[in-house]
Amino acid sequence: MSGGNERIRVSIEGDIACVTLNRPDKHNGMDFAMLRAMVRVQKQLKRRRDIRAVILDGAGPSFCAGLDFKSALARPLETLLMGLQLWWPWRNRFQRWSMGWRDLGVPVIALVHGNCFGAGMQLALGADFRISAPDARYSLMEAKWGLIPDMGGTPLLRDLVPLDVAKELVMTGRVIAAAEAHALGLVTHVSNDPLAHARQLVAEIAMRSPDAVAAGKFLLQRAYAVADGDALRAERRWQRRIIGRANQRAAVARNSGPGALDGKPVRPWEKRRIG
Known part of the structure; x- marks a missing residue:
């Protein structure tokens, strides 16, 4: 299957699509090339009727440590043009990063390990299920940069946690451990073997x-x-x-x-x- 690039690896194993963020040296920090590749992959997978599930993960030490600010600042013109999408009256490319997974008629399971910050956390929230390694760390870190979550985080948080919890996470940008994320309802399961856990869940759903x-x-x-x-x-x-x-x-x-x-x-x- 085409549609990814060096930023996103896609493989089809039977009826499961495995989508892997592939900037391990950058903790899978999202740059614009990764964003564009992710949206293309979502569109291609949406058209496939033979896929029964998507497993979404990250190569290297982290799931996704958020937006790669250094990369964005190094490309000021592209950053300006991308920023103009804030004035679009419809869902923009940044919001599709997470919300695009809700458009697929199959379960999407995010396997989270290491850092899951900012754009990474919003991506994970866009999945139907989040299976977390015990060492994973979570944060809606936009407040650190004087920003708010704007990649689908608002409706996705609304579906999972009470308003006061969402406000605390957004206003503080604090980092929480996997166990706390699970207790708050942000994480579906904490597992020592997230991939095996995901495959077991996929097998159960595939019976239907x-x-x-x-x-x-x-x-x-x-x-x-x-x-x-x-x-x-x-x-x-x-x-x-x-x-x-x-x-x-x-x-x-x-x-x-x-x-x-x-x-x-x-x-x-x-x-x-x-x-």
Whole structure:
């Protein structure tokens, strides 16, 4: 698969896409080349119907230590042009860095180790699940530079933590350990072997209809922060999209009565149609 560059490595292992930030000598600090590559990779993976999950990680000692300010300051014209995206009336490239993962109809799992700061933390928050190594450290560090999170951090925090917790994290920019991040709800699991943990979770999800998984993801993202009527409308919409289709019928066949699969061939899933 094309679309990455030396900043992002992409490999397909069966039906799992592995996306790796690849600036290990810079603790995977995000520069503009990495940002552009990430958005391209998201678009390409979104078009694939044979992928059942994405595992997102970082090469070297850290997941992602945030924006590479030194690189940005060395390219003032490009930085100025990129900064003009703050005036766009739609989702800009910086926000797609994290929010783009919500558009994929498959589970996206971030494996976090080492430093996960600023842009890196917002990237991890854009995944559906975060599996953290015990040594990982987290911070919305923008306050250190006199800034606020502007790469999707606001809606992503809203989905995970209470308002006062989000305010404290944003206003202080303090660094927290994996255990505290888990206690606050920022991290899904802390594991001594995040990759093995992720593969186990993917295997469990892969037992379900890919259409139901995609629709469930999109439904919950749409319904969590809206009024009851809008949430119920979203339920009806996504149920209409999957009910009676081939993968839903396969789910019924797999689970019809006690011992339904005993001695019977498992009806295979068709390629995902949703998302």
